[in-house]
Amino acid sequence: MLDFRSVSRSLCLLTSILVLLLSISSTYGSAYSYLSLEPKVTVTSPPVFLQAGTAGSSVIYAYNTSARVSTAAPSVAFDAVGSGNNGGGSASVSWSHTTGSGPNRIMIVGVSIRITTVSVSSITYGAQSLTFIRADTHASATIRSELWYLIAPASGTATVTMTLSGTSMATGGSCTYTGVAQTSPLDVNGGGTGKSASPSQSVTVSTQSSWLLGHLAISSSSKTVSEGSSQTMRWDQVTTGGNPQDRNRGHGSDKGPVGTGSQTMSWTLSGSEDWAVSVVAFKPAGSSNYNYVLKIVNKVSDSWKIRLKAYSNSSLSRLNNCTIYFRSSADGTSRQIYIQNGAYVNQTGPWYDLPGPINTERYIVVSLQANNSQVSYVYVYLEILIPNKTTYAQYVITFEIT
């Protein structure tokens, strides 16, 4: 006989144990606590404003929390060329030249003279007189090269008149450039002569982003000329009197911008010939200063720390100098962003005080120089920090540098 009471008791006990074990197993390792985080975010008017400055061109966007600043960096650029020759020979050469209106102009003139006892007495551009740079005469007295220059040639069209000391077949060419230093514009010059199919001349340049103009004079018209590395031909003139061997050629080329150190102008001729080469390097104008492009205005009584941090850019390599700094009469200047020769020296500036009271101002100043006339962008955060905290706002400022 089965003891039903005993069976049921056992079943009941077993069930209880199972339930208990199940309960323990499901509970063990899955106890939780729930912490409640309740952020409340309020849209608030920013405490610091950006406002347009007095230099460059600035656009301020909504709530004065971002801005775009447009500035121009000076750089050397080719402007115009003119050239001429006196055919079978005379005591002068003249031609027309049209100079543009760009800033910081210079004119360089190269002269080729077949009779080496003759030299240039004077060169004028309209009413302006040019200044002699150098002359190079071939040792066999077959060809002579001269270079002259003029700071700030008048814009517009005028005649370049080259007066010789005597009669000779001669050629001349003039180039104008913008963005050139107006005080002591010449960095270095050099020259040489020879007989070969590969005339060249090196000079040691000391100013970054200078340009070179090389003038090649050849004692015949029969040889053609091809350019050396990175050079651009600006003029090529030949005289027309007599036999080709009695004529002369004047060939002007430039190259730029170039770095410091030894720089060479070179050409390849279609055959060996007597030649004289004159080279001049001229310097870019100094940096343009924009004082000031933006101002930072404290709209509350609290004090802040501010700094600039560049976070992106394009075409940085053309910037010889891009310095962005804070200025105030109270705290002086603080260099924040510094780009030199296409690379960051400072990408993040040191903290600078923006104290209360309301409407305290600090200024953003820019100094620029470039080596060509492209467009660069430097994207910068204006960071505004609560003193002794690590809470900060980031305003976006875009610097467009043409």
Next chain:
Amino acid sequence: MKLVTLLLTSLLIASASAAVYYSLTWQPRVTTTALSVQFSTGDDTPAGSTVNPSWARLLLKSYPNATLTYDEPLNITNSDTAAHSMRLRHVTITPANGNADVGNFTRIKFYLIAQNGTQITTFEYTTTGNNWNTPATTSYYSVPASQKWVLKAETLSPATASTSIQANIQISLDVQE
């Protein structure tokens, strides 16, 4: 069949009878102890915020057209001698989807930063028009014993935002004890 019926009936009778029960005594001891993982104020806890060990209300600002970052508004500390896992879970947010006020926010983003500065995860609210894009519940992350982690916050409103608009968020920090 009779035997089965008899067995079931007996079982029913036996289980219904007080005489067949054992009395199992369970005596739970409930002790009040501190939470293993707690909130605490950070170096950047904004003024007016309330931070309790298990509950924190952070009063954050959002600037139109400018990113505002709170590097250390709230600390999360594991004061236990053992590691604990935790996760972030979205609970609620107002204004609700469809409300035009939602469009006054571009981003409300939280970063979970370990004691050594490593970013563990992010928990980001964004908007599309007048609707929120709420974050998915994060994975569980183990906070080593006696370590302090940081909840970093970042806010951004569009240039068209109106001031004084508020967003109230409730997030649960689920901690495995």
